[in-house]
Amino acid sequence: MSPNERLRTCLERSGHTMASLAEHVGTDPKTVARWVGTGRVPHRRNAHAVARVLGVEVCELWPSLDRRDQGAHDKDLVAVHRQRSD
Numbered sequence: 001m002s003p004n005e006r007l008r009t010c011l012e013r014s015g016h017t018m019a020s021l022a023e024h025v026g027t028d029p030k031t032v033a034r035w036v037g038t039g040r041v042p043h044r045r046n047a048h049a050v051a052r053v054l055g056v057e058v059c060e061l062w063p064s065l066d067r068r069d070q071g072a073h074d075k076d077l078v079a080v081h082r083q084r085s086d
Helices: 005-014 018-025 029-037 044-054 063-076
Strands: none
Touching: 005 029, 005 044, 018 029, 018 044
């Protein structure tokens, strides 16, 4: 996987280190290093927390995560019934 240069740039601009970002998000610094170095995509809640801390939109850091968010609820929820027997 290729490095996430967008995340690296936002980290540098904000003045955060990988360790300080990990502390704000509540994750391990090695995990943040994987997001930056290997381009791994975090869980949605972590991605949104990172975006909040860095002051950017999630889609700026992880465009693929934004596309998954748009249609995910449509695919998972087929119907809602008051009772299981309905």
